[in-house]
Amino acid sequence: MSTFQAPKGTYDLIPPDSARFLAVREAISAPLKRSGYGYIETPGFENVELFARGVGESTDIVTKEMYAFETKGGDRLALRPEGTASVLRAALEANLHKAGNLPVKLWYSGSYYRYERPQKGRYRHFSQVGAEAIGAEDPALDAELIILANDAYRSLGLRDFRILLNSLGDKECRPVYRDALQDFLRGLDLDEDTLRRAEINPLRVLDDKRDAVQKQLVGAPLLRDYLCDACKAYHEEVRDLLTEQGVAFEDDEKLVRGLDYYTRTTFEFVHDGLGSQSAVGGGGRYDGLSEMIGGPALPSVGWALGVDRTVLALEAEGITLELPSTTSVFAVPLGDEARRVLFAKVAELRRAGIAADFGFGGKGLKGAMKNANRSGARFTLVAGERDLAEGVVQLKDMESGEQGPVPLEEILPTLRARLA
Numbered sequence: 054m055s056t057f058q059a060p061k062g063t064y065d066l067i068p069p070d071s072a073r074f075l076a077v078r079e080a081i082s083a084p085l086k087r088s089g090y091g092y093i094e095t096p097g098f099e100n101v102e103l104f105a106r107g108v109g110e111s112t113d114i115v116t117k118e119m120y121a122f123e124t125k126g127g128d129r130l131a132l133r134p135e136g137t138a139s140v141l142r143a144a145l146e147a148n149l150h151k152a153g154n155l156p157v158k159l160w161y162s163g164s165y166y167r168y169e170r171p172q173k174g175r176y177r178h179f180s181q182v183g184a185e186a187i188g189a190e191d192p193a194l195d196a197e198l199i200i201l202a203n204d205a206y207r208s209l210g211l212r213d214f215r216i217l218l219n220s221l222g223d224k225e226c227r228p229v230y231r232d233a234l235q236d237f238l239r240g241l242d243l244d245e246d247t248l249r250r251a252e253i254n255p256l257r258v259l260d261d262k263r264d265a266v267q268k269q270l271v272g273a274p275l276l277r278d279y280l281c282d283a284c285k286a287y288h289e290e291v292r293d294l295l296t297e298q299g300v301a302f303e304d305d306e307k308l309v310r311g312l313d314y315y316t317r318t319t320f321e322f323v324h325d326g327l328g329s330q331s332a333v334g335g336g337g338r339y340d341g342l343s344e345m346i347g348g349p350a351l352p353s354v355g356w357a358l359g360v361d362r363t364v365l366a367l368e369a370e371g372i373t374l375e376l377p378s379t380t381s382v383f384a385v386p387l388g389d390e391a392r393r394v395l396f397a398k399v400a401e402l403r404r405a406g407i408a409a410d411f412g413f414g415g416k417g418l419k420g421a422m423k424n425a426n427r428s429g430a431r432f433t434l435v436a437g438e439r440d441l442a443e444g445v446v447q448l449k450d451m452e453s454g455e456q457g458p459v460p461l462e463e464i465l466p467t468l469r470a471r472l473a
Contacts, residue, residue: 060177060178061171061177062169062171062176062177062178063176063177063178064176064178064361068379069376072376072379073364073367073374073376074180074360074361074364076374076376077209077360077363077364077367077374078162078180078182078360080205080208080209081182081202081205081358081360081363082160082162082182082205083205083208084201084204084205084208085160085184085201086160088158088197088201089158090158090159090160090184090186091158091159091160092159092160092161093140093143093144093159093160093161094161094163095133095136095139095140095142095143095161095163096133096139097132097133097163097164097166098130098131098132098133099130099131099133099138099139099142100128100129100130100131101119101121101129101130101131102129103138103139103142103346104119104131104133104134104135104138106345106346107137107138107141107314107342107345107346108134108135108138108314109254109257109314114134114135114167115134117168118134118167118168118169119131119132119134119167119168120132120134120166120167120168132165132166133163133165133166134165134166134167135165135357136161136163136165136181136183136185136357137183137185137314137339137342137355137357138314138342138346140159140161140183140185140355141185141187141342141343141346141348141351141353142346144157144159144185144187145343145346145347145348145351149187150187150188150348150349150351155187155188155189156186156187156188156189156194156353157185157186157187157188158184158185158186158187159184159185159186159187160182160183160184160185161182161183161184161185162180162181162182162183162360163180163181164178164179164180165178165179165180165181166178166179167179172329172330173328173330173365174327174328174329174330174361174362174365175330176361179359179360179361180359180360180361181334181357181358181359181360182357182358182360183336183355183356183357183358184198184201184202184355184356184357185353185354185355186198186353186354186355187343187351187353188351188352188353189352189353190340190352192287192288192290192291192294192318193290193294194354195291195317195318195337195338195354196290196291196294196295196298198336198354198355198356199216199218199291199295199300199302199320199356200295200298200300202322202334202356202358203216203300205358206322206333206363209363209367209372209374210367210370210372210374211324211363211366211367211370211372212370213324213325213326213366213369213370214322214323214324214333214366215301215302215303215322215323215324215325216300216301216302216303216320216321216322217302217303217304217305217308217320217321217322217323218291218292218295218302218303218304218305218308218318218319218320219276219304219305219306219307219308219309219318219319219320220276220277220280220284220285220287220288220317220318220319221256221276221309221315221316221317221318221319221337222276222279222280222281222284222316222317223281223283223284223316223317223340224316224341225281225283225284226279226280226281226284227276227279227316229279230274230276230279231255231256233274233279234251234255234256234258234259234273234274235251235252235255237272237273237274238251238255238258238273239251241269241270242269243258243266243269247261247266256276256309257309258270259273259307259309260307260309260310262329270307275306276306277306284317287317287318288317288318291318302320305321308320308321310335310336310337314339314341314342314345315337315338315339316337316338316339316340316341317337317338317340318337318338318354319335319336319337319338320335320336320337320356321334321335322334322335322358324362324366324369326366326369326370327362327365327366327369330362332359332362333358333359333362333363333366334356334357334358334359334362334363335356335357336354336355336356336357337354337355337356338352338353338354339353339354339355340352340353378408378428378429378430378431379408379428379429380408380409380410380428380429380430381407381408381409381430381431381432381468381472382399382402382407382408382409382410382430382431382432382433382434382468383409383410383411383412383424383425383428383430383432383433383434384396384398384399384409384410384411384412384433384434384436385412385418385421385422385425385433385434385435385436386411386412386421386436387418387435387436387437387438388437388438390438390441391436391437391438391440391441392415394436394441394461395411395434395436395446396411398434398446398461398464399411401464401465402464402465402468405465405469407465407468407469407472410428410430412424412425418435422435425451426451430451431450431451431452431471431472432448432449432450432451432468432471432472433448433449433451434446434447434448434449434464435447435449435456440458441461443458444460444461445458445459445460445461446458446459446461446464447459448464448467448468450471
């Protein structure tokens with residue numbers, strides 16, 4: 054055992070399980086790559102104020118869960134707890150919105166950090182794939198992102214997830230609802246922290262998961278009754294576009310998500326096979342976030358899907374992904390001359406695009422063949438002094454067990470044909 058272990062609430066991705074995470078990331082990002090989204094990568098830490106302004110001073114993320122620290126130079130930084138604020142900051146800093154092609158469509162993948170109580174499906178270090186469309190206010194853009202996430206999950210074989218949909222209104226109609234909701238909340242028996250949250254952002258109270266709070270919220274005013282005509286029309290178009298594309302969703306009038314920057318469209322992907330941590334991803338429109346962090350008005354929309362929870366959703370549905378073998382050919386040298394020749398052949402195969410590995414460590418035939426079998430290779434190349442004297446190697450099909458000689462100069466074309 055090592056002296057050290059992974060920090061509490063974190064995990065290591067180790068082969069062969071790590072291949073599933075890579076496959077999930079690829080499946081989620083594939084529809085984005087086909088839809089004009091370019092890859093962006095941001096630092097793992099940012100200025101604390103970026104998240105305090107954007108995510109919200111009253112959110113649990115900022116008040117309780119953010120890993121914040123001060124550098125030797127006196128800068129106040131935080132490990133990124135989410136991706137949207139960082140991506141928007143980077144886009145503004147690079148003036149991507151001034152290139153004249155709006156919306157700016159970006160996707161990203163990385164690790165995020167929140168100090169939470171660890172449990173299955175909720176970690177202090179977690180992985181997400183996200184997408185942001187910056188600089189356009191269009192119901193079709195909201196619908197596009199929801200459809201792309203839905204397509205990604207369907208491509209993985211997932212079926213038992215639901216899409217929850219709501220509208221949070223805009224700066225015109227939400228203040229009226231906010232006042233009505235605050236009046237209602239002031240009449241409830243709530244603890245001091247919840248009452249303080251109600252004064253700062255009362256919609257966050259609707260997201261409270263405690264039963265004692267939820268029971269008191271029965272009869273709370275509903276945002277749908279306060280939406281202005283423009284927000285109602287916008288939301289109806291999003292709903293119509295999803296319906297026309299055959300994407301099923303459920304209207305959830307209490308869905309507010311956990312971040313303060315959302316406006317109008319908000320949505321969540323939930324999987325009922327995951328217990329209390331049922332949300333596998335979500336997002337929404339955040340038309341005012343750019344201005345919150347010092348940028349111009351840039352209406353935008355985006356989402357983030359949890360790689361960890363998507364893997365758990367696959368397990369809950371009993372779905373096994375068909376993953377390609379990491380090795381197609383394994384070379385087993387018997388003797389020093391064979392090591393030199395086969396090492397060169399392995400390099401040649403790799404340059405030709407064939408996944409190949411080599412029997413390192415000078416093991417005997419029995420031990421090397423065990424390694425070849427463990428590698429999952431379809432074919433094994435075996436050569437000793439007698440084989441090299443005849444100008445051949447032995448090619449073994451690991452599935453059928455058939456074995457025969459192949460001339461050295463024919464190894465590459467033979468394997469290309471057999472692997473096709």
